[in-house]
Amino acid sequence: MTTTVCRDPAAFAALAADWRALHRRCRAATPFQSHSWLHSWWLSYGTPGRLRIVLVHRGGRLVAAAPLMLTYRPLPVLVPLGGAISDFSDVLLDDSCPGPAAAELAAGVHRAARGALVDLREVRPGAAAERLYAAWPGPRRRLDDSVTLELPGLPMDDLVGRLAGPRARRVRAKLRKLDALGIEERTVPAGDVPSAVRNMLRLHGLQWQGRGVTPEHLRPRFAAHLARATREMVGSGDAVLTEYRMDGRVMAADILLMSADLAGGYLYGADPELRDRKVDITAMLMRHDARHVVDTGRGALSLLRGTEPYKLHWRPVPVTNQRLLLARRAQAPALGLYAARIAGRALAARLARERMTSLRGLRARRGTVRARGAGRP
Numbered sequence: 001m002t003t004t005v006c007r008d009p010a011a012f013a014a015l016a017a018d019w020r021a022l023h024r025r026c027r028a029a030t031p032f033q034s035h036s037w038l039h040s041w042w043l044s045y046g047t048p049g050r051l052r053i054v055l056v057h058r059g060g061r062l063v064a065a066a067p068l069m070l071t072y073r074p075l076p077v078l079v080p081l082g083g084a085i086s087d088f089s090d091v092l093l094d095d096s097c098p099g100p101a102a103a104e105l106a107a108g109v110h111r112a113a114r115g116a117l118v119d120l121r122e123v124r125p126g127a128a129a130e131r132l133y134a135a136w137p138g139p140r141r142r143l144d145d146s147v148t149l150e151l152p153g154l155p156m157d158d159l160v161g162r163l164a165g166p167r168a169r170r171v172r173a174k175l176r177k178l179d180a181l182g183i184e185e186r187t188v189p190a191g192d193v194p195s196a197v198r199n200m201l202r203l204h205g206l207q208w209q210g211r212g213v214t215p216e217h218l219r220p221r222f223a224a225h226l227a228r229a230t231r232e233m234v235g236s237g238d239a240v241l242t243e244y245r246m247d248g249r250v251m252a253a254d255i256l257l258m259s260a261d262l263a264g265g266y267l268y269g270a271d272p273e274l275r276d277r278k279v280d281i282t283a284m285l286m287r288h289d290a291r292h293v294v295d296t297g298r299g300a301l302s303l304l305r306g307t308e309p310y311k312l313h314w315r316p317v318p319v320t321n322q323r324l325l326l327a328r329r330a331q332a333p334a335l336g337l338y339a340a341r342i343a344g345r346a347l348a349a350r351l352a353r354e355r356m357t358s359l360r361g362l363r364a365r366r367g368t369v370r371a372r373g374a375g376r377p
Contacts, residue, residue, distance in 0.1 A: 003108035006053040013039055018062040025094050028128045031257035032086040036232035038067050041082050044225035054108040056101055063094035064101040066109050076116035087304040089121055093128040102131035110137055117338055118326035121145055133324045139332040141325040141339045149303040149316035153293045162315050174280040188241040193231040196241055200253035203269030230255055254285050263293045264302035282310050
């Protein structure tokens with residue numbers, strides 16, 4: 001095996017075919033490790049001079065890859081490409097030689113790190129990066145990261161059947177209402193993806209207007225990345241972009257990203273008129289995505305990061321991502337300080353959430369008391 005470090009964006013672009021083949025041979029990989037997603041992300045978010053992609057070849061065949069870039073936080077740190085807009089990060093290992101490839105990749109990342117730490121965020125349980133972590137020759141730490149939610153790959157009727165009786169009846173009534181409205185689904189071909197993504201992001205902005213939209217979703221660099229990556233992924237079968245039409249108008253659209261065993265609804269946009277007409281948008285999208293998961297034989301439908309109440313209604317299984325921290329022996333003290341800083345921030349965020357929840361409960365109780373007082377004669 002031979003190991004190299006790619007620092008040239010043009011060379012990264014030229015890896016597309018070999019990277020795609022390795023992605024197919026790494027069953028643990030998610031859509032966020034595809035070349036289409038990562039190269040497009042680099043074009044929108046990458047910093048010149050910071051690319052550090054560790055590659056392992058065996059007999060001319062790419063058998064391992066760690067897509068990384070150098071940052072300063074303020075210490076030098078190698079982090080995965082894909083950034084905060086990617087729900088999972090990972091490395092790629094050929095399933096025909098995962099052990100030897102992981103050992104060689106660990107040695108290559110170790111050399112590439114030099115004086116930098118390695119911070120692999122949002123690593124899904126069972127990811128290839130766990131093999132890299134096990135083979136790492138220096139100090140390491142494993143921390144919890146974001147919580148994701150998953151549903152089994154079942155037909156919609158079975159997913160509804162997992163709900164409690166009253167809720168299941170309400171969902172079935174909402175699905176019948178969708179049928180009565182005559183909402184039609186259209187799978188967008190690759191050539192139409194850029195314009196469809198622009199329209200989806202317009203609808204996304206409208207649906208969140210005045211309700212705290214994620215600012216990055218409205219920025220031009222995100223729109224350029226999403227249109228570029230989705231077009232390629234639709235063409236290669238790694239994504240489906242669906243429009244939902246009513247009376248000839250596109251009322252909603254969503255992107256479903258896919259890998260060998262997993263499909264995940266990444267982003268959607270919906271006209272506020274649907275909400276005004278009491279349309280259950282989540283049920284509409286869930287029915288489509290569940291049908292696609294079953295039809296393509298995938299094992300799980302991921303609701304990706306976040307534990308929002310509308311997701312929890314479906315009784316998903318919580319899955320906690322991992323944060324894998326790696327260092328050379330000389331950086332052991334820096335690794336300890338870095339891990340302590342992360343743990344401190346996580347604790348502060350948890351306490352802030354608990355305080356906010358307590359305040360909301362207190363306000364709700366006060367509102368109930370006032371309402372009761374106002375109703376007295």
